[in-house]
Amino acid sequence: MAESKAIVKLIEALSHLPGVGPKSARRMTYFLLERDREGARDISVAITEAIEKVGHCQQCNNLTEYDICEICSSKSRDSKKLCIVETPAELQSIEQASIFRGLYFVLMGHLSPLDGIGPEELGIDKLEVLLDNGEVDEVVLATNLTVEGEATAHYISELVRKKGILATRIAHGVPVGGELEYIDRNTLTEAFTGRRQM
Amino acid sequence: MSGLLMRAEKENAFILHQRAYSETSIILDIFSENFGRLSIIAKGIKKQNSKKGSVLQQFQPLLLSWAGKSELKTLTAAEPDSDMFVMSPGSMYCGFYINELIVRLLHQHDPHPELFIYYKDTLKQLSQGITEKVLRLFEKYLLIEIGYGVILDHDINNNKINEDKEYYYVPESGPVKTEEVNLEKPKISGKSLLAFAHENLDDKDVLAEIKALMRVLIREQLGGKPLHSRKLMNNYISLSR
Numbered sequence: 001m002a003e004s005k006a007i008v009k010l011i012e013a014l015s016h017l018p019g020v021g022p023k024s025a026r027r028m029t030y031f032l033l034e035r036d037r038e039g040a041r042d043i044s045v046a047i048t049e050a051i052e053k054v055g056h057c058q059q060c061n062n063l064t065e066y067d068i069c070e071i072c073s074s075k076s077r078d079s080k081k082l083c084i085v086e087t088p089a090e091l092q093s094i095e096q097a098s099i100f101r102g103l104y105f106v107l108m109g110h111l112s113p114l115d116g117i118g119p120e121e122l123g124i125d126k127l128e129v130l131l132d133n134g135e136v137d138e139v140v141l142a143t144n145l146t147v148e149g150e151a152t153a154h155y156i157s158e159l160v161r162k163k164g165i166l167a168t169r170i171a172h173g174v175p176v177g178g179e180l181e182y183i184d185r186n187t188l189t190e191a192f193t194g195r196r197q198m
Numbered sequence: 199m200s201g202l203l204m205r206a207e208k209e210n211a212f213i214l215h216q217r218a219y220s221e222t223s224i225i226l227d228i229f230s231e232n233f234g235r236l237s238i239i240a241k242g243i244k245k246q247n248s249k250k251g252s253v254l255q256q257f258q259p260l261l262l263s264w265a266g267k268s269e270l271k272t273l274t275a276a277e278p279d280s281d282m283f284v285m286s287p288g289s290m291y292c293g294f295y296i297n298e299l300i301v302r303l304l305h306q307h308d309p310h311p312e313l314f315i316y317y318k319d320t321l322k323q324l325s326q327g328i329t330e331k332v333l334r335l336f337e338k339y340l341l342i343e344i345g346y347g348v349i350l351d352h353d354i355n356n357n358k359i360n361e362d363k364e365y366y367y368v369p370e371s372g373p374v375k376t377e378e379v380n381l382e383k384p385k386i387s388g389k390s391l392l393a394f395a396h397e398n399l400d401d402k403d404v405l406a407e408i409k410a411l412m413r414v415l416i417r418e419q420l421g422g423k424p425l426h427s428r429k430l431m432n433n434y435i436s437l438s439r
Contacts, residue, residue, distance in 0.1 A: 184253055
């Protein structure tokens with residue numbers, strides 16, 4: 001017996017999720033239809049609502065339901081410090097560690113000339129407007145420790161320096177709980193070049 | 199190109215480009231010594247306990263192993279080769295440029311072992327802070343490797359280049375004396391042509407002329423589509439001044 005059109009459609013829709021192939025999508029579909037119709041309805045309402053309401057913050061690009069996100073509009077945050085990250089998920093990781101109380105700017109990616117992604121695609125002009133407002137005195141570059149992430153950090157640091165603002169880069173090296181014996185050469189090199197006085 | 203299982207063990211290679219594939223995997227565009235350019239999937243690389251992630255970086259000499267029957271191979275092992283190259287920001291942008299040239303001008307699965315050695319040497323020199331000279335020579339080698347000769351020691355009439363004369367460079371043909379014809383082509387001095395032939399690029403004026411020449415020749419090969427990395431490199435240079 002062929003599956004009904006609606007079921008096939010749901011399977012295809014669920015396959016859009018990262019890490020979900022057709023097989024898991026089918027399992028999810030049957031689970032929802034057979035055992036958790038209430039949950040399925042919740043999912044459908046939540047997705048529709050999120051798609052309609054969530055957009056990008058006009059100031060920092062982070063995902064938000066408002067024009068200006070809650071972090072950017074918060075009075076308790078330090079508007080002198082600005083942290084640059086590649087994605088909203090990375091912003092969230094930093095927030096969960098609650099070590100940074102300043103504001104953010106989300107690039108939504110990194111410089112990648114081979115993909116045709118340059119400064120304009122990352123909204124660097126928007127960042128410049130933010131810096132020109134004059135409040136920020138330190139930009140913390142928290143892009144990833146990949147070649148593209150580094151290139152992005154250097155590019156922005158030049159721009160920031162030109163405006164007379166301090167640019168800092170997050171430290172890299174041995175992870176907490178890491179044992180030197182098992183650490184790869186690249187990371188060890190970074191750890192030694194970035195050593196500090198005790 | 200599916201069929202027989204292809205396997206490579208500890209092949210000298212560099213990563214030209216990488217892009218996210220799924221939540222935890224990436225697809226690598228690599229340049230290997232004996233197999234040329236290939237696409238390889240590295241599974242589970244972005245997981246927290248994956249050790250390969252920090253090894254798989256552009257501009258680092260690697261030993262890669264892979265297997266697979268289809269066009270897209272699967273990475274089976276990765277380790278760093280000799281000493282790593284420490285790239286300054288400036289040299290990193292130059293590296294993006296030569297990587298983009300390779301991706302745009304070399305076909306997949308075409309081995310270019312000599313160019314590979316030259317690529318490695320180029321990256322090494324870039325990491326030592328030599329840029330302009332190295333880029334021009336790499337461009338020359340790359341054009342020669344894809345069968346596009348760069349004629350520097352004689353003109354199109356097969357006369358030796360005269361150091362004191364001016365030439366036009368006609369793409370696909372070669373230099374022609376400016377006193378013989380009138381062309382809308384890039385001009386270059388005999389002195390610069392000979393210096394480039396002998397790979398002696400210490401003179402600033404020579405270097406500038408060669409840069410203009412190579413820009414035209416490379417553009418011919420790219421068929422008009424601009425190089426993103428060149429634009430980025432120029433942006434960066436004007437920022438960091």
